[in-house]
Amino acid sequence: MAGAVAIEVKDTGSGISHEDLPRVFDRFWRAEQSRSRRTGGSGPGLSIVGQLVQAHGGDVCVTSRPHVETVFLVRLPC
Numbered sequence: 001m002a003g004a005v006a007i008e009v010k011d012t013g014s015g016i017s018h019e020d021l022p023r024v025f026d027r028f029w030r031a032e033q034s035r036s037r038r039t040g041g042s043g044p045g046l047s048i049v050g051q052l053v054q055a056h057g058g059d060v061c062v063t064s065r066p067h068v069e070t071v072f073l074v075r076l077p078c
Contacts, residue, residue, distance in 0.1 A: 001058070001075050006073060007074040012068070015069065053074055053075075056077070060072065
């Protein structure tokens with residue numbers, strides 16, 4: 001995206017499996033179905049991020065190497 005601002009968020013946690021990557025922006029979806037709301041979030045966070053970024057004409061993507069790193073990239077037009 002020409003004329004864009006890019007924000008990269010990276011961590012070195014447990015990562016996201018290849019099978020789960022397509023669903024991380026789905027509303028109320030959680031990778032670990034065994035987690036209860038008491039120990040984890042309710043699931044709408046990344047869905048909201050995706051909707052807000054798209055509403056502003058940008059895009060957001062994620063890559064992950066389990067047990068190495070996960071990277072979220074948000075690009076917004078200037």
